[in-house]
Amino acid sequence: MGQLLFYDPILSGNRNISCATCHHHDTFSADGLSLGIGEGGQGIGPKRRVAEGGIVKRVPRNAPGLWNVGATEFTTFFHDGRVSETAVYGTGYDSPAEEWLPQGLPNLLTVQALFPLTAQFEMAGNVGENEVIGAVSDRIDLGWPILAKRVRTIPAYGEALTEAFGLESPEDVRIEHIAIALADFMNSEWRSLDAPYDLWLAGEGALTPAQERGRALFFGKGDCASCHSGPLFTDHDFHAIALPPFGPGRTRRWDPIPRDVGRMAETDDLDDAYRFRTPFLRNVTLTAPYGHNGAYPTLAGIIRHHADPVQGLADWRPEMARLPETPWLAAIDFVIHDDRAEMARVASKLDIAPVGLSDGDIADLVAFMSALEGGQSKYGRLGIPDSVPSGLEVER
The missing domain is CATH 1.10.760.10 (Cytochrome c-like domain)
Structure with a gap:
């Protein structure tokens, strides 16, 4: 499920960008650009382009590779460490969501996975374009239930996530389950220690x-x-x-x-x-x-x-x-x-x-x-899916 969700544009506000847009297999989990283009762009990696006037801001920082990000040695995520562990907010984590972070996230990587979804210039879209960015503009956590509903109402996702997490019905699928699936995929897919x-x-x-x-x-x-x-x-x-x-x-x-x-x-x-x-x-x-x-x-x-x-x-x-x-x-x-x-x-x-x-x-x-470049592991394990349950286009 994590592989499919990672490549599915259903998780972006305008249904046109996936996690893989900036972390694609073809560019070894990065995007080959100094500063990427999220919302408003077309194509992947160095071939990504944007129409005249199509964006008002670049993504502010470089998209890092995802190699070994599931390792327990990681104590922070993002270039500035804005996701870390703390007891201050009652969620177990310090993050841009502060006390509004969903409860029950098992590790830092699941927390990290949530925030590109709510970032205006990465995946959420510009104000006025869709219901996700509208909700996020009120409070950062209000966009996640909208995305979770999108996913669970697609039968292939709803049924599989219900079974995987031992839930009673697809109605119980929440953003936490989606974040866990994304994190499990990243942890497994880009584990590289065979250099x-x-x-x-x-x-x-x-x-x-x-x-x-x-x-x-x-x-x-x-x-x-x-x-x-x-x-x-x-x-x-x-x-x-x-x-x-x-x-x-x-x-x-x-x-x-x-x-x-x-x-x-x-x-x-x-x-x-x-x-x-x-x-x-x-x-x-x-x-x-x-x-x-x-x-x-x-x-x-x-x-x-x-x-x-x-x-x-x-x-x-x-x-x-x-x-x-x-x-x-x-x-x-x-x-x-x-x-x-x-x-x-x-x-x-x-x-x-x-x-x-x-x-x-x-x-x-x-x-x-x-000498630190992996062997077969550098190509990942599951790779790029042929299609995703939403029916939206898989970027290649």
Whole structure:
């Protein structure tokens, strides 16, 4: 059921976007864009396009890959960690829904799965277009019952979910059941721990000379493992690395500037300004571009930025961003670069120190990244369904 729901546009306000629009098998669970297009776009991945005037805002952040997101090591979700565990709201979780989050969600991934459905520029649609965004505009949780009713009144979904969850009838299917199905699919589909590096660790394979040099740099002189640690190559923490800002950004609700303050938007702690969650590196070779906003199109580019963040920020150029062409947004896509004070703040907030890396060192680190690319697992397990119970088009 999770696979079908993941690819079914029935979960979007206008019935034209699915979870897979930005996390498709063809693009290895990401979308290949710096900042994606949700509502208003057509096509998947780098081929996604939008009609003239069809959107008023890009999705503010890069769509990350979904590799191993079901791992219990994950303690937060989203680039700013706005989904986490807490006892404050009586639901077990901290989230944009606060005390209105549905009860009984068993893990963080099920919580995360709910929020793209209610995001205006991702799946919910623009105000006035459908009943889901209308309800969400009143309160974030009011759109979920509408989506749950859509799903349970389709017999194939209603009957299967009733059986799967031991319910009395399809009338008992709620958004919690849909979120659990989506999370179970993501957990199973994109579990990848069969890379050459894993075989090397198990004594069943060898790294190439370049990969071995890169491994030594990664855990040594390059200091990469101070943040990209553990089996998933992330410390699950938040760090500021002066990535070049662009796009609409995400900031505090009362902040009119199109910037992205990262973790601070969630915590309201100035110390968290411009800090973003450390990305995991499994299958990182498959999910370009890189950074919380997809600023760098290549691994070599983002590694070079890590080696000298201030210089990287100064050298970065707008043409490096992979953005679907939208001329009516061009005036604001990079307007933040005209704000000298904001650019100085971004440059000054650094949690990493410069590291001297030659071009050869960077090439070796890229080679080591290739050793983290999964084998057969990188294609998923169930793949793309031929059709979905709603009868709506499956994007390919």
